[in-house]
């Protein structure tokens with residue numbers, strides 16, 4: 001990031017700099033809430049691999065059919081498939097011209113290494129890897145009551161943030177869904193997978209000197225403030 005971004009980053013107004021970043025954190029940490037705000041501020045693309053896979057499941061593509069079983073088991077889709085999905089977007093999605101927010105990728109060290117190779121070939125690099133840190137114990141209630149508007153990614157919660165009309169998106173009036181993997185049992189497995197396979201990704205970016213973390217147990221507006229503080233460093 002250049003100096004321009006730091007001058008403006010405390011305000012909510014868009015800035016014109018480039019940004020290439022990774023948001024990492026366990027399921028329910030708030031990646032899907034913060035990423036659209038970052039996207040709006042920096043005019044970069046938001047690549048959420050979980051959303052891409054769920055779109056493939058809904059479209060009943062070959063990839064979707066394979067991915068559904070893996071996702072419902074709380075396990076990871078193969079590195080090759082995920083790297084291919086990201087590469088396709090970084091190469092051809094016009095929204096990614098000024099940078100990207102990766103949400104849900106890289107989730108393994110081999111994925112991080114492949115990403116570096118892709119970026120090296122374009123003479124680009126990761127500016128930030130920001131970890132949303134939160135205790136597992138707080139995630140169960142966040143995830144198990146979660147309702148989602150798939151088209152926008154807006155999330156609601158049965159208790160803490162219910163929609164105005166039951167099961168209906170406040171903005172579009174469209175129906176909300178519950179993810180099939182948002183149940184206590186699959187969540188337990190997703191958290192184990194996260195600690196085993198994705199925690200080493202955090203170390204990978206710590207060693208590269210681009211890692212920072214925020215306290216994701218705070219309110220979403222407090223988390224947004226912490227993110228802005230990192231962008232203006």
Ligand SMILES: Nc1ncnc2c1ncn2[C@@H]1O[C@H](COP(=O)(O)OP(=O)(O)O)[C@@H](O)[C@H]1O
Nearest residue numbers: 027028049050070071075076077082104105107
């Ligand atoms: N980079 C990835 N590598 C492997 N599997 C992935 C990746 N991204 C998403 N998935 C699959 O999609 C599921 C849902 O992803 P996501 O929506 O990011 O979930 P979470 O809320 O658990 O962070 C994961 O549990 C995994 O099965």
